[in-house]
Amino acid sequence: MDNKNKEVIDAIEAPIYLKYKFTAGLAPARFLSQLKQGVLTGQRCPKCDNVYVPPRGSCPACGVATEEEVVLGDKATVQSFTIVSIPIPGNPIQPPYIVANLVPDGANISFIHLMSECVNEEVRIGQRVTAIWKPREEWDFAMDNIRYFKPLDEPDVPAELIGHLSVNGTEN
Amino acid sequence: MNIDICIVAFSQSACVAQAGAANEVELIMPQLEAVYGQVGISNAQDVDFVCSGSCDYLQGAAFAFVAGVDALGAVPPIQESHVEMDAAWALYEAVLKIRMGHAESALVYGFSKSSPGELPVVLSQQLDPYYLAPQWIDSISLAALQARLMLDKGIIKASDMAAVVASSRRCAMDNDKAQLAGQFSISDLLEEPEYVSPLRKADCSPISDGASAMIICTRSKAEEWQVPFVRLSGIDHRIETHNLGMRDLTTSHSTRLVAEALSIHNSSLDIAELYAPFSHQQIILEQALELQAETEINPSGGVLAGNLMMASGLSRVGEVFNRIVAGEAERGLAHATSGPCLQHNLLAILESV
Numbered sequence: 001m002d003n004k005n006k007e008v009i010d011a012i013e014a015p016i017y018l019k020y021k022f023t024a025g026l027a028p029a030r031f032l033s034q035l036k037q038g039v040l041t042g043q044r045c046p047k048c049d050n051v052y053v054p055p056r057g058s059c060p061a062c063g064v065a066t067e068e069e070v071v072l073g074d075k076a077t078v079q080s081f082t083i084v085s086i087p088i089p090g091n092p093i094q095p096p097y098i099v100a101n102l103v104p105d106g107a108n109i110s111f112i113h114l115m116s117e118c119v120n121e122e123v124r125i126g127q128r129v130t131a132i133w134k135p136r137e138e139w140d141f142a143m144d145n146i147r148y149f150k151p152l153d154e155p156d157v158p159a160e161l162i163g164h165l166s167v168n169g170t171e172n
Numbered sequence: 173m174n175i176d177i178c179i180v181a182f183s184q185s186a187c188v189a190q191a192g193a194a195n196e197v198e199l200i201m202p203q204l205e206a207v208y209g210q211v212g213i214s215n216a217q218d219v220d221f222v223c224s225g226s227c228d229y230l231q232g233a234a235f236a237f238v239a240g241v242d243a244l245g246a247v248p249p250i251q252e253s254h255v256e257m258d259a260a261w262a263l264y265e266a267v268l269k270i271r272m273g274h275a276e277s278a279l280v281y282g283f284s285k286s287s288p289g290e291l292p293v294v295l296s297q298q299l300d301p302y303y304l305a306p307q308w309i310d311s312i313s314l315a316a317l318q319a320r321l322m323l324d325k326g327i328i329k330a331s332d333m334a335a336v337v338a339s340s341r342r343c344a345m346d347n348d349k350a351q352l353a354g355q356f357s358i359s360d361l362l363e364e365p366e367y368v369s370p371l372r373k374a375d376c377s378p379i380s381d382g383a384s385a386m387i388i389c390t391r392s393k394a395e396e397w398q399v400p401f402v403r404l405s406g407i408d409h410r411i412e413t414h415n416l417g418m419r420d421l422t423t424s425h426s427t428r429l430v431a432e433a434l435s436i437h438n439s440s441l442d443i444a445e446l447y448a449p450f451s452h453q454q455i456i457l458e459q460a461l462e463l464q465a466e467t468e469i470n471p472s473g474g475v476l477a478g479n480l481m482m483a484s485g486l487s488r489v490g491e492v493f494n495r496i497v498a499g500e501a502e503r504g505l506a507h508a509t510s511g512p513c514l515q516h517n518l519l520a521i522l523e524s525v
């Protein structure tokens with residue numbers, strides 16, 4: 001066999017398409033149903049009392065199911081943030097913009113969301129923010145029912161208290 | 173090297189066609205609670221090692237196996253590992269960990285939510301990525317090829333396959349975790365139309381959602397926990413080439429090799445739980461294992477009664493454990509398989525103490 005003139009095959013195309021009926025989980029499904037009603041909820045661990053948002057059904061620290069649902073406030077505290085300066089393909093938001101880890105009042109764990117109506121250079125850890133919801137008729141089973149969070153005129157939360165505020169926020 | 177490995181706890185969920193909205197964590201947690209309860213511990217902090225078996229392709233969620241760790245209580249950090257395989261191989265890893273003296277106890281669990289995808293098609297993507305996976309050859313079609321070979325060579329008859337199904341359905345009537353059970357005659361089953369010729373639907377294990385969990389440990393730990401335990405006196409596995417054309421599909425060479433390594437041939441076994449996802453494969457396994465006539469095969473009904481992908485292998489071990497603890501058997505064999513047409517096979521021997 002003469003292999004000299006054979007074309008070298010160094011790649012083949014074999015695209016994979018698989019279809020799934022994805023289910024979020026029982027606890028996330030409860031969370032999403034409340035979100036559709038414009039309510040942010042978490043779930044409390046019966047062992048360590050931590051409130052998780054969004055809940056996944058367990059306290060990963062204790063390894064027990066979280067059953068108790070807790071209604072959270074629209075207000076939150078910045079736990080950390082980053083300024084995004086590069087455009088992300090398919091993302092309608094124009095850089096520079098802020099992506100932040102936010103702890104809603106009444107929860108102990110942060111989620112990631114956008115910040116807007118803010119001066120990027122003035123965003124800081126401990127800053128108080130509040131949710132800006134889309135119009136009610138646009139609410140779906142989705143986290144982007146909240147369009148973004150914007151700064152509040154409230155004193156900053158000291159670092160050691162971030163993630164430890166009650167649902168009443170800084171009021172008590 | 174001479175460390176006795178003991179099984180001290182096992183639990184399996186019911187096999188259900190559709191676990192509803194429940195996610196992997198929600199499937200796992202009840203089984204973990206059950207095995208913790210059996211030995212009187214509170215969570216994964218109370219064992220030295222944790223190993224799980226699952227496959228992210230089944231539920232179609234990237235890193236689903238990492239999400240499974242949320243069920244464990246991994247604060248402070250625990251020693252944890254995972255195999256993208258049936259949890260019977262997670263058990264194997266845990267056994268090695270204990271034998272090496274790196275752990276005295278281990279939690280092993282497997283889980284699957286197979287219902288979100290088209291399982292036979294999903295499994296086509298475990299085939300060799302250049303020649304077979306791009307053809308999307310599903311697991312049922314490959315098993316049908318294998319059954320066709322056996323029928324044409326006269327190794328089995330269609331009624332032999334139906335007899336396996338009838339036995340599974342009958343045994344499963346005593347198994348409250350089973351998905352399919354009932355009294356069926358061989359002629360009832362043969363009247364059903366062929367599904368993927370020559371297989372009928374009943375020749376194929378159903379698609380099931382669920383999870384199972386087990387705790388193993390050294391003998392001294394089992395005595396410390398003061399719970400009934402069973403000795404895992406042997407465990408080994410062999411794999412065959414991924415090239416199906418190079419294998420004799422009518423026999424299971426790898427199963428025979430493991431059986432020789434563990435001196436199983438002609439040894440006394442009260443029960444054998446075999447992971448045969450298709451009826452004809454149970455016959456292949458019986459022949460490769462040369463089981464004696466008095467060995468009761470698949471008293472649980474086996475996986476034709478309910479097949480938790482990535483947990484069924486571990487559950488075969490668990491079923492033997494349960495029966496020895498209940499005093500229904502003294503010595504039993506558990507088998508697990510992985511890959512198309514019984515490509516990879518594991519055997520475990522369990523003995524009463």
Ligand SMILES: [Zn+2]
Pocket residue numbers: 045046047048049050059060061062063
């Ligand atoms: Zn907790």
